[in-house]
Amino acid sequence: xxxxxxxxxxxxxxxxxxxxxxxxxxxxxxxxxxxxxxxxxxxxxxxxxxxxxxxxxxxxxxxxxxxxxxxxxxxxxxxxxxxxxxxxxxxxxxxxxxxxxxxxxxxxxxxxxxxxxxxxxxxxxxxxxxxxxxxxxxxxxxxxxxxxxxxxxxxxxxxxxxxxxxxxxxxxxxxxxxxxxxxxxxxxxxxxxxxxxxxxxxxxxxxxxxxxxxxxxxxxxxxxxxxxxxxxxxxxxxxxxxxxxxxxxxxxxxxxxxxxxxxxxxxxxxxxxxxxxxxxxxxxxxxxxxxxxxxxxxxxxxxxxxxxxxxxxxxxxxxxxxxxxxxxxxxxxxxxxxxxxxxxx
Amino acid sequence: xxxxxxxxxxxxxxxxxxxxxxxxxxxxxxxxxxxxxxxxxxxxxxxxxxxxxxxxxxxxxxxxxxxxxxxxxxxxxxxxxxxxxxxxxxxxxxxxxxxxxxxxxxxxxxxxxxxxxxxxxxxxxxxxxxxxxxxxxxxxxxxxxxxxxxxxxxxxxxxxxxxxxxxxxxxxxxxxxxxxxxxxxxxxxxxxxxxxxxxxxxxxxxxxxxxxxxxxxxxxxxxxxxxxxxxxxxxxxxxxxxxxxxxxxxxxxxxxxxxxxxxxxxxxxxxxxxxxxxxxxxxxxxxxxxxxxxxxxxxxxxxxxxxxxxxxxxxxxxxxxxxxxxxxxxx
Numbered sequence: 047x048x049x050x051x052x053x054x055x056x057x058x059x060x061x062x063x064x065x066x067x068x069x070x071x072x073x074x075x076x077x078x079x080x081x082x083x084x085x086x087x088x089x090x091x092x093x094x095x096x097x098x099x100x101x102x103x104x105x106x107x108x109x110x111x112x113x114x115x116x117x118x119x120x121x122x123x124x125x126x127x128x129x130x131x132x133x134x135x136x137x138x139x140x141x142x143x144x145x146x147x148x149x150x151x152x153x154x155x156x157x158x159x160x161x162x163x164x165x166x167x168x169x170x171x172x173x174x175x176x177x178x179x180x181x182x183x184x185x186x187x188x189x190x191x192x193x194x195x196x197x198x199x200x201x202x203x204x205x206x207x208x209x210x211x212x213x214x215x216x217x218x219x220x221x222x223x224x225x226x227x228x229x230x231x232x233x234x235x236x237x238x239x240x241x242x243x244x245x246x247x248x249x250x251x252x253x254x255x256x257x258x259x260x261x262x263x264x265x266x267x268x269x270x271x272x273x274x275x276x277x278x279x280x281x282x283x284x285x286x287x288x289x290x291x292x293x294x295x296x297x298x299x300x301x302x303x304x305x306x307x308x309x310x311x312x313x314x315x316x317x318x319x320x321x322x323x324x325x326x327x328x329x330x331x332x333x334x335x336x337x338x339x340x341x342x343x344x345x346x347x348x349x350x351x352x353x354x355x356x357x358x359x360x361x362x363x364x365x366x367x368x369x370x371x372x373x374x375x376x377x378x379x380x381x382x383x384x385x386x387x388x389x390x391x
Numbered sequence: 392x393x394x395x396x397x398x399x400x401x402x403x404x405x406x407x408x409x410x411x412x413x414x415x416x417x418x419x420x421x422x423x424x425x426x427x428x429x430x431x432x433x434x435x436x437x438x439x440x441x442x443x444x445x446x447x448x449x450x451x452x453x454x455x456x457x458x459x460x461x462x463x464x465x466x467x468x469x470x471x472x473x474x475x476x477x478x479x480x481x482x483x484x485x486x487x488x489x490x491x492x493x494x495x496x497x498x499x500x501x502x503x504x505x506x507x508x509x510x511x512x513x514x515x516x517x518x519x520x521x522x523x524x525x526x527x528x529x530x531x532x533x534x535x536x537x538x539x540x541x542x543x544x545x546x547x548x549x550x551x552x553x554x555x556x557x558x559x560x561x562x563x564x565x566x567x568x569x570x571x572x573x574x575x576x577x578x579x580x581x582x583x584x585x586x587x588x589x590x591x592x593x594x595x596x597x598x599x600x601x602x603x604x605x606x607x608x609x610x611x612x613x614x615x616x617x618x619x620x621x622x623x624x625x626x627x628x629x630x631x632x633x634x635x636x637x638x639x640x641x642x643x644x645x646x647x648x649x650x651x652x653x654x655x656x657x658x659x660x661x662x663x664x665x666x667x668x669x670x671x672x673x674x675x676x677x678x679x680x681x682x683x684x685x686x687x688x689x690x691x692x693x694x695x696x697x698x699x700x701x702x703x704x705x706x707x708x709x710x711x712x713x714x715x716x717x718x719x720x721x722x
Contacts (some may be wrong), residue, residue, distance in 0.1 A: 089525055125584065150590030161584035164578045165719045174571070175578050176589050182571035183591070185599055189566045198571065223719030234585075 061103075061292055066306035067351060068095035075134075076101040076245055077122070082131030084114075084121055084193060084300075091117045092128070093300045104267065104277040106287045106308070109297035110321050112373025115280045116159060116298065119249055122278075123156045124149050136244065143219075151178060153244035159253060159356045160279075161230040165223030172233055174198070175206035205240060212236045212266065214243075228259040241300060246270055248279035251341050252286050264290050284312065296320065316351070392670035397663065399449055399539050404662035405655040408546065411553025412438075412611045413657065414671040415541060417639040417650030418560045420605030425645035426568060427600040428580030430487035433474075434608045434635050439627035440466040441609025442616035442720060443501055443510060447717030449519040453507065456522035467609025470497075471602040479597045486601075494629060502624035515623030523617045524548060549618040556614060557651055561606050565647045567603075577645075578602055643709030664694045 049156060062098055064072055075098035084092040093112045099105050109115050120126035122133065126147040133140045135154060146156075164172050180201070181187045182194030209215045212232050217225060221234060231251060238246060246339040251267065252260050267290055270277050281287055287308055296304040298320035304311060404410065416434050423429040444466035447453040454462065474493055478485045501510040523688050529544035530534060534537065538543055542550065575596050577588045582594045616622040634657065642653020668690060671677040681690050708714045 048427070123588070125587075127474045146584075146587040147590045147592045150588060153592075156588050158588070160589075162582045164581035164585060166581055167574070167577055169572055171577075173584070175574055175591075180592050183575055185567075185572060188572035189401035189563070191566075191570070221417055221719055222714060237589070317478060327413070 060100075063294070064100070066304075068302045068305050070098070070305055072098040072100035074101045075099055076136060076295070077278075078134040078135075079122070080132040082118075082121060082133070083129045084117055084126065084131075086127045090300050092121060094118065094131075094302055097295065097302055099276065099278060100293065101276050102271060103276060103292040104271050104279070105281045106293060106294045107278060107293035107297065108282070108284075108287060108311075112299075113297040113320075114300040116249060116296050117300075119156065119247060119280060123154065123247060125156075150232050150241055150243075150270055153215055154247065155241045155243040155244065155245070156247040157231075157234045157238055157251065157334040158251055160226070161231040163222040163233055163235050166221055168219050169209070169222055169225070170205055170218045172237050173208060173240055175199050176237045177201040177204070177240055201240075207311060208236045208239055211269075213262075222329055228255045228263075231263060232259075233264075233386040235263070237355060239270075245276045245277060245278070248277065250280050250282065252281060252283055260286065288312075395539065397666040397670060398580065400666050401662045403542070403544055403658045405659040406550060407613065407658060408469070408549045408553050410654045410658040411550065411557050412556040412615040413524040413635055413638050414654035415553070415560055415614060416608050416635045417642070418557070418564055418613035419604035419656055420635055420639050421645065421650050422564060422576075422604035422607070424598055425639070426573065426580060427576045428483060429597060429601060429604075430483050430488050431490045431540065431601070432632055433490030433492075433494030433629075434604075435612075435627045435629060436490065436497045437467045437470060437496045437605040437608025438612025439494070439501065439624070440470050441612035442622040442627070444609070445613050445636075446516045446519055446616060446622040447510060449522065450516050450661070459522075463613045464609050466605050467605045467612075468602050470609075471605035472593075472598070475598045475601045480595055481599065490627065491632075494607045494627070494632060498624050498627050506673075510624075511622075513624060515621055515626075517621035517623075520617045521619040531715055536710065540647070540652075543568060545678045546618075549614070553614045553618070556610060557654075561647060561651060568647065572596075581647075587679070641699070641702065641709055643712030646709075646711040649709060649711045657708065660695055660698065662690065670692075 060073060064070055071240070077097075077099040079094055079097040080091060082094045083090065083097070088324055105119070108113050117126065121128045121131070123145045127143060134208070135152065140149075164175070172246075180194065187193040206215070206218075209218060214236065215228065217229065222230065224231060231254075235246075235248070235251065248267070251263055255263060266287065267277055268280070271292075279291075291308050294304075294305070294306060294308050295302055296311060296317045297316070298316075298331060303316045303320055304314045306314065416438060418432060419437065423431040423434075423583050429484070441463040444463035445456075445459040448459040448462045470493070473484070474489055478489050481539070500506065502513050503513075504512055524531070524545055527545065527548035529547045531544040533544050535544060536543040536548040568576075575586065575591050578589075578591075579593050579596055579600075586593045586596075610625070615626065619626070638653040638657040639650055640653070641656050642649025642651070665688075668677065668682050672679050672682050704711075706714075708717045
């Protein structure tokens with residue numbers, strides 16, 4: 047990593063210039079998604095109206111389980127076909143049916159939630175596989191070693207540099223299947239870099255990795271940005287998101303419900319609702335037959351935004367009043383309960 | 392017991408044209424299963440279309456041997472494409488189902504009465520292979536060999552031809568598998584999606600692998616039918632596929648030389664077990680009921696099966712495999 051490259055990378059002060067709205071426009075999007083829908087029978091797994099991913103940022107994609115993050119990832123990387131939708135990558139509109147291999151050739155590479163190390167290939171062979179445009183991967187030239195040995199040497203040099211950077215040189219000749227879970231994550235990330243990507247998509251890069259190695263992985267992800275790559279990653283660990291993400295996109299029930307900086311997003315009401323349910327802290331309401339009403343109101347993205355603003359403006363008095371009311375009701379309930387009565391009295 | 396004839400027979404079986412044929416077909420299977428992870432349970436189907444391709448083009452269309460040979464190989468290419476196009480995008484199991492069914496469909500089609508003018512029905516077609524013997528440097532009336540291990544000229548020609556081809560296809564496989572092309576195949580065997588994510592068209596590579604291994608299967612079928620001077624449908628029945636699998640596993644899956652040595656070992660073990668049983672019966676150590684009539688063959692296969700089961704327990708990697716590498720699969 048030379049200093050000159052460091053200098054050319056602007057710090058992410060432009061984060062402040064972007065409107066923290068779901069589907070907001072970015073100054074220089076590398077990836078633009080429009081009206082992407084994926085249905086599994088009657089279930090709408092992904093329904094994204096508009097999303098732009100800023101070039102050279104680390105964008106985190108978060109959301110509760112079943113929010114459609116991985117499905118969305120698969121749609122973007124060509125491993126699944128959307129029911130409808132338009133994707134623009136690097137300014138080019140992608141065809142409706144696009145294969146993962148085509149996207150990888152164009153510079154979009156991904157890793158997997160369940161690490162896919164090629165078990166019975168050595169670490170260095172895993173790495174070499176990542177290189178693009180290898181003459182020796184064509185059938186007839188493959189038969190004649192002189193045709194591809196020079197290119198192979200170049201690839202090996204580059205692979206060794208990457209292994210060095212990821213501290214895996216000592217494992218070079220080992221079968222990938224003998225690596226630990228964390229080392230496999232490292233290998234998969236290093237291998238994906240062999241493709242010379244411009245956009246790196248990491249599906250839960252930290253899952254199942256011990257905390258010490260998490261730090262290493264985080265540094266590597268930051269390195270990618272510093273080298274001019276764009277990173278999108280799915281993650282559950284909010285500490286990780288806070289530490290490295292420039293921008294956070296939140297999904298729930300297939301939709302994008304919020305966008306913003308990590309700091310702002312953890313205070314966003316729509317996000318908190320998505321994770322904890324929109325009625326947390328509220329009293330249950332009952333209909334005429336005495337059944338609780340669960341889904342009276344679900345915040346849409348716009349409403350959530352308004353709600354977030356309103357929340358911010360709520361003064362302490364208001365909150366205290368609500369608190370007092372709740373306490374009063376709790377006391378009433380307690381009074382109605384004969385068992386508790388004796389204990390509290 | 393006549394030990395010298397038992398061993399002579401074992402060596403003759405080990406170098407026989409059948410062993411060479413199995414070796415060539417097992418090289419193809421090794422490319423499919425050992426390197427690409429494709430489950431082909433119909434290798435005998437490729438052998439059949441190769442053999443019939445040669446036989447029919449000579450008897451029906453008077454093709455010269457070299458052209459018939461190419462047609463036989465092209466027939467295997469066509470079969471590979473037919474099987475691969477619909478199944479290779481699906482999970483591995485589908486190819487297994489389709490190949491085993493296809494190999495039976497092929498046999499029954501060539502065997503059918505309706506096509507008997509063309510493919511000779513259940514008798515097959517014979518008397519067309521002479522053209523392949525005109526290149527033979529051996530005198531058909533003389534016996535060639537070392538010591539007591541001798542074969543007639545024509546047989547010697549097929550043995551030389553068969554093993555030369557077996558070594559050639561093995562070398563081709565070796566050249567390919569050390570190349571980046573082979574690396575992609577091996578990676579597909581491990582995880583297809585990872586390969587696709589790295590920008591390789593896994594489907595295309597699987598197709599290439601299926602075609603190449605299928606062509607080697609077709610080549611094996613041609614050698615077999617030329618050696619027998621006839622192409623007969625029931626020589627291409629499903630058990631042949633599984634004997635080839637046995638030879639491959641015996642040698643060790645995914646190893647360059649395992650098809651050749653696995654095949655030699657397979658035929659030697661069959662011959663040894665047969666002759667040993669006969670010998671033990673002759674000297675009165677075993678009751679004659681064991682080898683009487685058709686039971687002899689059955690007992691022989693029981694012993695071979697038992698031996699293979701023990702091999703799987705104590706040496707699952709075969710003769711050439713690496714046990715540590717093999718155990719990685721389970722993780």
